[in-house]
Amino acid sequence: MQIKQYLYKQKMRNKLLDCFRSSGIYLTVKRGDRTIYIYPKIHAVVNKEKENCTEIKFTLLNGLDPSEVKKKMFVFQQYFGRSIDLKGDLKKYVLTIYHSALSTNLVYKFKELQPYLESIKFPIVVGQKKNSRYLVLDALELPHVIIQGVSGSGKSSAIRVILTTLIKTLRPEQLDIYCIDGKKAEFQLFKKVEHVQAVVHSNKHAKNILNHVCKIMSEREDLQETFDVPHIDDLPEEHKQKYILVAIDEMYEYMDDKAIQEKIIKIASKGRSVGIILLLSAQRFDADVIDTKARANFNIRISLRAVDRVNARLLGTDGAEKIKGDNFGRLILNYGDVEELQSPHLTYEKAKKLLNPFFVSKGNAKEVFEDTENKTESIVNKAIEKNDNKLDFFL
Numbered sequence: 001m002q003i004k005q006y007l008y009k010q011k012m013r014n015k016l017l018d019c020f021r022s023s024g025i026y027l028t029v030k031r032g033d034r035t036i037y038i039y040p041k042i043h044a045v046v047n048k049e050k051e052n053c054t055e056i057k058f059t060l061l062n063g064l065d066p067s068e069v070k071k072k073m074f075v076f077q078q079y080f081g082r083s084i085d086l087k088g089d090l091k092k093y094v095l096t097i098y099h100s101a102l103s104t105n106l107v108y109k110f111k112e113l114q115p116y117l118e119s120i121k122f123p124i125v126v127g128q129k130k131n132s133r134y135l136v137l138d139a140l141e142l143p144h145v146i147i148q149g150v151s152g153s154g155k156s157s158a159i160r161v162i163l164t165t166l167i168k169t170l171r172p173e174q175l176d177i178y179c180i181d182g183k184k185a186e187f188q189l190f191k192k193v194e195h196v197q198a199v200v201h202s203n204k205h206a207k208n209i210l211n212h213v214c215k216i217m218s219e220r221e222d223l224q225e226t227f228d229v230p231h232i233d234d235l236p237e238e239h240k241q242k243y244i245l246v247a248i249d250e251m252y253e254y255m256d257d258k259a260i261q262e263k264i265i266k267i268a269s270k271g272r273s274v275g276i277i278l279l280l281s282a283q284r285f286d287a288d289v290i291d292t293k294a295r296a297n298f299n300i301r302i303s304l305r306a307v308d309r310v311n312a313r314l315l316g317t318d319g320a321e322k323i324k325g326d327n328f329g330r331l332i333l334n335y336g337d338v339e340e341l342q343s344p345h346l347t348y349e350k351a352k353k354l355l356n357p358f359f360v361s362k363g364n365a366k367e368v369f370e371d372t373e374n375k376t377e378s379i380v381n382k383a384i385e386k387n388d389n390k391l392d393f394f395l
């Protein structure tokens, strides 16, 4: 057994040296007539059975350009297959070779996710990694989420996964959700959920929702200042605040609306410390769809199959344009690190079943967001105070 392991490690080591040679990642020194090739130093080859992968640690020599390593990722894939990750910075790198490929048809099972949700305050389920573990990020640590993908790439399912998991994990006393539905499609499913304060479509109603959220944001900032705390979670018990998610689907519907864009910039830059998180989705997120300054504040960037290379690159999710058309739910994530993952599939019908225990009957508050900002807010507050059901908008 030990010999087998030894031979395996030697084989991987030699393969990596071949890979360095083919990709030109080496230095040369002249000794008389001879040219000596010096390769990056391989420190360790570790076979991690439980993680379903092998890790190889190596260090670049001084003078080697680290950007070359990233550029030559395709050579690493030619040698070790597509199912690899390469992480590192200036000198130190870890090449992870997964023993199996990402699943192509992963079904959403809340039970499987539960262990990953513990200890995460604002969980955003992104998907399954190549080592078969799920990646769930905390939106309070990495605020604001962007999801892009062409029609039919699995965007709606990915949004359902995030929202359904949040609703099943956080109680209505802990989370409010506001939905702005550009196509009047995806968010209709969540309309009756207790956590959901509003589902709106028109620009006018969208603006009213965003004004309302910005007002909450400045009230919370005042509270933070009064109690001199860095985050609303640090407020005294009697002033504890709910987290808020503002989800906007089909963002391009609102791309020409300056007032909406301004509010998004404001929430994106200040929302984190007051527990207000944005989730935006659209086919693409170029400068026409979202202000470039605002985009920089989105720390979780998910790209299902991207429209083209330019749009994949704008989110730092290079390669998302190459995802195959029938590879539904496959995505490239940029959260500082860049990773390829598989989003679990959650159908509309299954989501409806899972959300059923959270459905409440709501009054028709059709007129609520009709007038001026102040009037809107006073009516909103009144509706909440009266507790006469959550705000529901049939537009």
Ligand SMILES: Nc1ncnc2c1ncn2[C@@H]1O[C@H](COP(=O)(O)OP(=O)(O)OP(=O)(O)O)[C@@H](O)[C@H]1O
Binding pocket: 104, 105, 106, 149, 150, 151, 152, 153, 154, 155, 156, 157, 158, 328, 329, 330, 342, 343, 344, 345, 346
């Ligand atoms: N994670 C997934 N795994 C496997 N299949 C999926 C996944 N997500 C979606 N699909 C399949 O892909 C098809 C398209 O999915 P979905 O409606 O979510 O895409 P979309 O990008 O939202 O498209 P559109 O914008 O046109 O609504 C669905 O019919 C579904 O069967």
